[in-house]
Amino acid sequence: MRPIIGITASKELGKDEYNVELADTEAIVRAGGLPIMLPHIEGQAELEELAEHIDGLFLAGGWDIEPTLFGEEPHPGLGVIIPSRDRFELELLEKVLEKNKPVLAICRGAQILNIAAGGDMYQDTPSQLAGNLLQHQQRAPKEHGSHFVEVAEGSLLHRLTDSLKLKVNSRHHQSNRHVPEHYLVSGIASDGVIEAIESKEHGFALGLQWHPENMARAGDAASLRIFEGFVSACTEEGDE
């Protein structure tokens, strides 16, 4: 059986509808998984059942994150937030990780993964992180790899991609700041921006600041391997 992979839905401010990116569903299907969209439901019993039904969780990209979730008030550079989505993702993530089911978290998802773990983040990286930053909101096409990421040797990301240096796309203004001890920073850009984190305690809980779903669409080998590794981990978990 193909593993069922829940993709957390995105939502536009003021619109009563959910959406998911085609690139996310396509990358999961191409890797052998069955994607389903997860609306922002509430209720501990409902979330528990949802976590039980899915074989893996894909935390998709999207809007900014409510800063009080990591003990801060809003910075002037904070963008749109959708508190119902933050709440839903954090609660579901906790239940999925409790069950040691695989999690692949993209961009905003990598930030949610870190907040759930007890870390914090820059609300607006360009105005909060000193130094010469790279361009993290590329003007190149979505699938274009525009800067490099140094990958930690022996990490899950290394094993998945078989590479210690990846060229990645970049579309974010927020980023992870402090990452707790039980997580590994497994990818970093040359300006110090954290590009990948992974749990040391779970089989597969990986957060990527870039968008491999767009690069996979264009046939990028490392991105395809990330999705294949994720779906394969979801398959193994489902077979237990």
Ligand SMILES: NCCCC(=O)O
């Ligand atoms: N924080 C939401 C993800 C996108 C961004 O960081 O700009």
